[in-house]
Amino acid sequence: MATTAPARRLPAPPPADPGPRAPRATLRQRLARWDVRLSPYLYVAPFFLVFAVAGLFPIVYTAYVSVHDWHLIGGQGEFVGLQNFVDVLQQPRFRTALRNTFSIFLLSSVPQVAMAIALAAVLDANLRAKTFWRMGVLLPYVVAPVAVSLIFSKMFADQSGLINALLAGVGVEPIRWHSDVLASHVAIASMVNFRWTGYNTLIALAAMQAVPRELYEAAVIDGAGRLRQFFSITVPMLRPTIIFIVITSTIGGLQIFDEPRMFDQMGLGGADRQWMTLTMYLYELGWGAQKSFGRASAVAWLLFLIIVLIGLVNFALTRRIASSGGKGGQR
Amino acid sequence: MRTRRSVPVVAGAAGIALLAAACGTSGADTGGEAAASGDGEGGDVTLTVATFNEFGYEELIEEYMDANPGVTVEHKKAATSNEARDNMNTRLAAGSGLADIEAIEVDWLPELMQYSDKFVDLADPAVEGRWLDWKVEQATTPDGALIGYGTDIGPVSVCYRSDLFAAAGLPTDRAEVAALLEGDWDTYFEVGRQFAASSDVPWFDSAQATYQGMINQVANAYEESDGTPIPLAENAEVKDLYDQVVAAGVDDGLSAHLEQWSEDWVNAFQNDGFATMLCPGWMLGVIEGNAAGVEGWDIADVYPGGGGNWGGSFLTVPAQGEHPEEAKALAQWLTAPEQQLKAFEAKGTFPSQVEALESEELRGQTNEFFNDAPVGEILANRAEAVEVTPFKGPNYFAIHQTVSDAITRADVGSDDAASSWEKALAAFDELGLG
Numbered sequence: 155m156a157t158t159a160p161a162r163r164l165p166a167p168p169p170a171d172p173g174p175r176a177p178r179a180t181l182r183q184r185l186a187r188w189d190v191r192l193s194p195y196l197y198v199a200p201f202f203l204v205f206a207v208a209g210l211f212p213i214v215y216t217a218y219v220s221v222h223d224w225h226l227i228g229g230q231g232e233f234v235g236l237q238n239f240v241d242v243l244q245q246p247r248f249r250t251a252l253r254n255t256f257s258i259f260l261l262s263s264v265p266q267v268a269m270a271i272a273l274a275a276v277l278d279a280n281l282r283a284k285t286f287w288r289m290g291v292l293l294p295y296v297v298a299p300v301a302v303s304l305i306f307s308k309m310f311a312d313q314s315g316l317i318n319a320l321l322a323g324v325g326v327e328p329i330r331w332h333s334d335v336l337a338s339h340v341a342i343a344s345m346v347n348f349r350w351t352g353y354n355t356l357i358a359l360a361a362m363q364a365v366p367r368e369l370y371e372a373a374v375i376d377g378a379g380r381l382r383q384f385f386s387i388t389v390p391m392l393r394p395t396i397i398f399i400v401i402t403s404t405i406g407g408l409q410i411f412d413e414p415r416m417f418d419q420m421g422l423g424g425a426d427r428q429w430m431t432l433t434m435y436l437y438e439l440g441w442g443a444q445k446s447f448g449r450a451s452a453v454a455w456l457l458f459l460i461i462v463l464i465g466l467v468n469f470a471l472t473r474r475i476a477s478s479g480g481k482g483g484q485r
Numbered sequence: 486m487r488t489r490r491s492v493p494v495v496a497g498a499a500g501i502a503l504l505a506a507a508c509g510t511s512g513a514d515t516g517g518e519a520a521a522s523g524d525g526e527g528g529d530v531t532l533t534v535a536t537f538n539e540f541g542y543e544e545l546i547e548e549y550m551d552a553n554p555g556v557t558v559e560h561k562k563a564a565t566s567n568e569a570r571d572n573m574n575t576r577l578a579a580g581s582g583l584a585d586i587e588a589i590e591v592d593w594l595p596e597l598m599q600y601s602d603k604f605v606d607l608a609d610p611a612v613e614g615r616w617l618d619w620k621v622e623q624a625t626t627p628d629g630a631l632i633g634y635g636t637d638i639g640p641v642s643v644c645y646r647s648d649l650f651a652a653a654g655l656p657t658d659r660a661e662v663a664a665l666l667e668g669d670w671d672t673y674f675e676v677g678r679q680f681a682a683s684s685d686v687p688w689f690d691s692a693q694a695t696y697q698g699m700i701n702q703v704a705n706a707y708e709e710s711d712g713t714p715i716p717l718a719e720n721a722e723v724k725d726l727y728d729q730v731v732a733a734g735v736d737d738g739l740s741a742h743l744e745q746w747s748e749d750w751v752n753a754f755q756n757d758g759f760a761t762m763l764c765p766g767w768m769l770g771v772i773e774g775n776a777a778g779v780e781g782w783d784i785a786d787v788y789p790g791g792g793g794n795w796g797g798s799f800l801t802v803p804a805q806g807e808h809p810e811e812a813k814a815l816a817q818w819l820t821a822p823e824q825q826l827k828a829f830e831a832k833g834t835f836p837s838q839v840e841a842l843e844s845e846e847l848r849g850q851t852n853e854f855f856n857d858a859p860v861g862e863i864l865a866n867r868a869e870a871v872e873v874t875p876f877k878g879p880n881y882f883a884i885h886q887t888v889s890d891a892i893t894r895a896d897v898g899s900d901d902a903a904s905s906w907e908k909a910l911a912a913f914d915e916l917g918l919g
Contacts, residue, residue, distance in 0.1 A: 443886055
């Protein structure tokens with residue numbers, strides 16, 4: 155289509171052009187037209203090619219695997235329909251994994267977003283050595299997650315860990331980070347927060363700096379205090395950024411793997427699967443005891459659907475929160 | 486204007502060309518590699534050997550290359566066996582990408598046995614009688630094919646802290662300790678109770694690890710010899726061991742309630758965490774590393790219930806390789822008694838070859854850290870005492886995990902013995918083996 159259309163229209167211009175130069179102009183013109191029509195698509199094409207190979211194909215293929223018996227080494231078996239999904243949903247461990255994932259996700263994402271915005275507000279103020287502080291918050295992000303996990307699992311060791319030693323110093327009973335459900339989730343969430351808060355802070359900070367300063371000047375003239383400015387100007391103006399942060403941290407939070415897997419040496423999520431997340435469950439199904447890629451793929455798809463669902467809920471919620479804040483600002 | 490506009494077309498096209506080139510290059514690379522290993526110059530052969538942790542093969546490989554000028558050997562070492570295992574399973578499924586010789590742990594055998602056609606049958610008159618019988622048996626398929634050449638084994642003995650023994654009024658000399666512990670697991674736990682009566686230090690490190698030692702002596706732990714899984718609820722033998730180890734470890738407080746390899750376990754070596762532990766040959770290095778600077782570790786020539794084997798590896802030749810014959814020859818050479826003794830000297834991997842076990846060189850080995858104990862002789866004796874080869878079918882590890890988890894739950898105190906066992910039964914049902 156795109157190639158024939160200009161060709162058909164081309165015969166029209168030549169009569170207008172002086173004779174000898176006509177053929178060259180036609181070629182250029184043709185190129186120019188193709189250029190206008192095609193080059194935007196060529197520009198975006200690499201992304202879609204990569205996406206098709208690295209994103210779309212795996213998703214579709216996973217769906218295909220999930221409706222078959224599929225052994226890790228043995229490979230493809232019979233078509234079983236939705237049996238894998240039924241099997242997975244009936245396993246109590248799926249519910250445990252779901253519970254753990256949500257618990258760790260909430261314990262990490264909520265404080266993380268709040269802390270990131272608060273920190274960004276502080277960094278947005280007139281500080282000495284701004285760049286130093288700004289670089290500082292990003293420092294944990296540079297550390298590889300596995301290294302973070304190694305350090306934190308030393309700190310959170312039940313008997314010989316630093317945290318329990320500090321707690322003992324103030325007279326608190328040692329917490330059993332590796333056997334209590336909630337304690338293990340808190341420990342893992344703290345690793346996630348350590349790593350990601352700074353990253354989100356910088357994103358929030360960038361957005362904050364784009365807020366027109368006149369708004370603050372006007373607010374100061376109106377007699378608004380620092381807090382009032384923060385909640386009535388900064389937060390509403392940050393709305394799209396907050397939505398971005400919430401959605402990316404949702405995706406990251408629900409896919410969490412490295413930190414809980416490295417939390418002990420076995421990497422199974424504890425003897426009672428206290429901190430086994432959905433992705434770890436997926437891994438255990440595929441590569442662990444059951445060696446069933448079919449079931450693992452079913453979990454992958456369930457996880458995908460859950461993320462989409464939570465993403466939508468998040469989007470609706472953050473929109474409402476942010477827009478009600480916006481109204482407050484308009485008043 | 487026009488010429489400038491046409492630049493983007495070129496740029497876009499170049500982008501795609503680059504992408505295509507990127508894919509193309511990687512393809513060409515693998516092709517090139519394959520070609521190089523096929524016939525580099527004049528029929529030379531390149532063999533890859535993939536191992537994990539420490540096999541002690543570095544110098545041996547040099548030696549082999551010197552002796553066989555036509556052969557180049559590349560050694561790929563994975564840091565952990567888990568890493569090597571994931572790599573193995575994935576590439577086995579993919580049908581390409583494995584090394585010519587792949588080292589495997591004894592634990593992976595039951596799974597790999599199901600796909601024995603993916604490995605070269607290594608049975609050969611030249612290696613008959615080379616290994617301990619049970620070592621060969623482990624790697625032999627039901628229809629008689631040998632899929633792996635034995636490297637090291639893990640004969641288990643009891644390591645103990647003589648200083649803590651002395652403080653509790655128990656004998657400290659390793660011969661006397663061996664006499665004291667001679668017997669079955671009841672004896673081991675009974676001596677533990679004596680010890681606990683006059684010491685605050687726990688008797689052993691971990692209930693799960695102790696159970697591991699016990700289950701290694703059961704011929705048909707979780708499956709019948711034809712591979713049929715024994716329903717866990719009806720498995721009286723396992724339930725009995727479970728009750729025994731939980732009663733000793735938790736009720737009598739003999740366990741230090743540590744999970745092996747955990748941070749606390751590693752640190753416990755430094756602060757008198759426990760008085761004894763079951764130690765396979767490869768554990769000696771681990772203890773020495775963790776307990777650096779601690780005096781008093783010793784090793785007794787005894788093991789509850791006779792002998793036991795914990796771990797050990799094999800070399801396999803995956804059928805997908807291009808040079809199965811050459812690879813087989815190299816694997817045969819690497820696992821020959823002389824070479825295995827050198828590997829033992831280099832990294833302490835205890836040989837599984839009859840001749841190596843009988844050699845003076847091995848028997849004469851002592852270990853300074855363990856109070857100059859004659860570890861070579863002790864471990865060789867322990868290897869000879871092994872009578873039972875546990876049958877490990879394809880579901881062995883899945884079921885074992887459910888019981889191990891149950892013991893850990895009871896041991897670290899996140900659950901009581903009865904409810905933890907119920908959870909094990911539920912986890913067993915989840916496996917869907919019924």
